[in-house]
Amino acid sequence: MKAFQIVTGIREFSGFAECAESYALTAEDLILTNEYIYRPAISSLNLPCRVLFQETYGGGEPTDEMVDAILADLEGLKYNRIVAVGGGTIIDIAKVMAVAEEGERMDDLYDHMEALRKVHGLIIVPTTCGTGSEMTNISVISRVKKCVKQGLVSPAMYADDTALIRDMLMTLPYGVFATSSIDAMIHAVESYLSPNACEISRMFSEKALVIILTCWKKAVEAGGGDAWKQYAAEFLRASDYAGIAFGYAGCAAVHALSYPVGSVHHVPHGQSNQLLFADVMRKYQEKKPVGRLNRLEELISGVLGTEPVFALNKLYQLMDTVYAKDRLSEHGVTCEELPVFAENVLQTQQRLLKNNYTELTYEDILDIYRKAY
Ligand SMILES: [Fe+2]
Structure with missing residues (x-):
């Protein structure tokens, strides 16, 4: 029987401001989210972080094409932590981003899944009360060319921390x-x-x-x-x-x-x-x-x-x-x-x-x- 363990730290906050302060978010951090989440809950805080809106790269469930386009856009950019604020799609994409080395794409990651290592720190802020994916180490991505949905799994894909912020649910x-x-x-x-x-x-x-x-x-x-x-x-x-x-x-x-x-x-x-x-x-x-x-x-x-x-x-x-x-x-x-x-x-x-x-x-x-x- 495998050992039961909780790898990811859990912190609870009432609002995003409290969370941002607790993690001391800086210009070195990258927020991955959706604009409809960012505008009401985060933008007024004027955080120095770089912000990426997932919908810029397509809608619906996460695909390899979507992730590859994000990775291509981030090429050459230096950032430490990824702060994923969203539902299942955002969380799945962020887990992949956390283990992608410079220049790597989805196919490369599937090819050496056993050797994946964490390249960026990862903080996950779930904005629905369902996925639970913030506590798991799997991302399910649709591989468009291969016509399959496939899980990318690695111990390196556990988030460092998940922040449970009550107020993020209020606009659901x-x-x-x-x-x-x-x-x-x-x-x-x-x-x-x-x-x-x-x-x-x-x-x-x-x-x-x-x-x-x-x-x-x-x-x-x-x-x-x-x-x-x-x-x-x-x-x-x-x-x-x-x-x-x-x-x-x-x-x-x-x-x-x-x-x-x-x-x-x-x-x-x-x-x-x-x-x-x-x-x-x-x-x-x-x-x-x-x-x-x-x-x-x-x-x-x-x-x-x-x-x-x-x-x-x-x-x-x-x-x-x-x-x-x-x-x-x-x-x-x-x-x-x-x-x-x-x-x-x-x-x-x-x-x-x-x-x-x-x-x-x-x-x-x-x-x-x-x-x-
Ligand atoms: Fe489910």
């Missing part, structure tokens, strides 16, 4: 809050059920799950809408804990099955996970009714105030109150695609499937897709 639109917190909840559940978890990683899964469910419940009871903002610091912390947990134990079938849906039909990550979550859990219950799943039910029942036997159903209801769940068909998925997706998942997502609570066959996966369709 409700839908982004909802789907990112759903993603974090699923990270907590999948890492909890993973056969590759350990008692310490499960402690982080449990804590993340309890925080998210408690705060969802309170926000719903307070009338929904912006009520979640009272718990922004808690959601941010829970997402981070879930990141620690899945960084060790991995995510599993929900993430694996949601990949083709997300990439072919451009459904946002947290939402595509929600489309499949309940049906994956039902398949687990059907195939292996006795096991760690029962401990999960007990844990959820304690927070939601119900019998363990009703716990998962109550969780689905709460999640669907936070964000109304659709069917796959409502996102343009066709019946004919389902067997193609099932085959694709088995061919390309073994990295995740090995963390399943119980083994899922082609027929099982197809059945989950049909139920969610």
Whole structure:
């Protein structure tokens, strides 16, 4: 069994000014972010840092072409630390930038992944409460020419520090809050059920799950809408804990099955996970009714105030109150695609499937897709 460790330091702040002061940001530091994050939260601080807007290099999920263009633009520029302020795309790109030597491009990095070393310091400021990626050492990048999504992984890609800044969440639109917190909840559940978890990683899964469910419940009871903002610091912390947990134990079938849906039909990550979550859990219950799943039910029942036997159903209801769940068909998925997706998942997502609570066959996966369709 590998050792459980937390490599990245964690600091909590209420606002960006406090964070900038604590890290003594200078002209030697490079901020990678989006303009819509920078303008309201950072620009008025008149920091001396160089600033790079990711959207200048393209939109959507990170690609090798996007990263290569950024690396080309930074050629010859001297900077010490990278301060990544954003969601999953920004964080994935920054982790790669931190290990790229002068003149190197994405293909070079994949070619000598085992020998990567940290070239720049890395501070990550997550601006959603979902990815948890600030605590992991993997970047998933689309390699456009090769038509594959591939993870670049290295111990050198852990951030030195992550700064959890409550105020950075305050401008999140409700839908982004909802789907990112759903993603974090699923990270907590999948890492909890993973056969590759350990008692310490499960402690982080449990804590993340309890925080998210408690705060969802309170926000719903307070009338929904912006009520979640009272718990922004808690959601941010829970997402981070879930990141620690899945960084060790991995995510599993929900993430694996949601990949083709997300990439072919451009459904946002947290939402595509929600489309499949309940049906994956039902398949687990059907195939292996006795096991760690029962401990999960007990844990959820304690927070939601119900019998363990009703716990998962109550969780689905709460999640669907936070964000109304659709069917796959409502996102343009066709019946004919389902067997193609099932085959694709088995061919390309073994990295995740090995963390399943119980083994899922082609027929099982197809059945989950049909139920969610
Ligand atoms: Fe996720």
